[in-house]
Amino acid sequence: MNFPKQQVIRWINEQKEDILEIYKSILRIPALAPKNGGDGEWDKAQKIIEIITSWGWKDWLEVVEVPDPKAKNQSRPNIIITYNPENLSTPAIVSVAHMDIVPVGDLSEWDHDPFDPIVKDGKLFGRGTEDNGQGLICSLYGLKCIVDLKLTIANPIKVVIVADEELGSTYGIRPLVEQNRFSPEDIVVVPDAGVKSGLEIEVAEKKPFQVHIITEGHQGHAARPNDALNTQPVANDLASKLFEELHTRFTESDPLFYPPVSTFEPTKRVNNVENTNTLPGRDEQWWDCRLLPNAPVEEIKKVFQTTAAEIEKKWNAKITVNIRTRDIKIPTINADTPVVRRLQKAIGTMIEGETTLVGIGGGTCAAFFRMAGIKAIVWGHMDHKAHETNEYCVVENLYTDIAIFTAFFTA
Ligand SMILES: [Zn+2]
Known part of the structure; x- marks a missing residue:
């Protein structure tokens, strides 16, 4: 279908305040792995579930708990939202973001409380804003835009919000992929790395x-x-x-x-x-x-x-x-695959310029899909502040990326 750009932008403009408030309410809850001195993702997951339940999405929700004796309620929760009102068959269009964060590091180097996010000069500061809250909130609102505007879709949509990305995904995307919750044809984007221009797509990793x-x-x-x-x-x-x-x-x-x-x-x-x-x-x-x-x-x-x-x-x-080391090849995704073409088209609706395909140092959820033969790519629109003190995301990127996700999901 033709992407109704003006209608989508209008919808996002009307929601701007809401999006920021909801985003901040999620960022206020740390989700640190027990190995990093926290108690896991339980509280943050409950908050996200509460939000999407208030949107009327309860029936689309599945929570996959992976047992971890060291975490709150001995559980590392993973959230899968499936939107498929027409009962369409596969492939699904999938986004995967993670809710866990890394420790704040030297607190004295932060200008503000890392868990009380604030906007300054068009940037939202706080731990987890860029890594990976931006990807999480943009995929959620990308879907919300489709639901609210009743846009037509041609494939089921899955928004997946996982635990334990920062420490190897043992309690996160890895078991979900191993349990065959995705089909080999699924089209997967992991919004967890990228560049300022938003024009790089990561297709390979070391x-x-x-x-x-x-x-x-x-x-x-x-x-x-x-x-x-x-x-x-x-x-x-x-x-x-x-x-x-x-x-x-x-x-x-x-x-x-x-x-x-x-x-x-x-x-x-x-x-x-x-x-x-x-x-x-x-x-x-x-x-x-x-x-x-x-x-x-x-x-x-x-x-x-x-x-x-x-x-x-x-x-x-x-x-x-x-x-x-893992004695396994992590395949590179070719330029000529549906997921790359679909994302390039979605980016093109909002950002001018040519996209380039790149490889990175590795360590995202995409590797687990690739090792299972599922074509997953990594994309983001960010200033590279992940894991730093004074981590931030650019507020305007949030709104642009929501529209890109809407386009990617509907395409
Ligand atoms: Zn990340």
């Missing part, structure tokens, strides 16, 4: 590759290094050799991605001793690597193992290397 390395020596007094085996220089030697070797050997690049190469970064280091005059006898370091789809995974694993063995011998320490 493969996550994580390494945890434990170095063991002997703790001792700082004045008597001969009686100890200080793990600090051992682990440093290992880290710098690995860094050098990985960055000189695996330089293959693919212009689809930003950055265009596989990345190999040492990240977390565990606090080794409490005081400054003890030589640490144990060191733990982590590496976060993101590999291009065609990166030689086995060779990279070997570099970690052989370098560790070398350093082990050189220093007479004990080094254990644990590698975590």
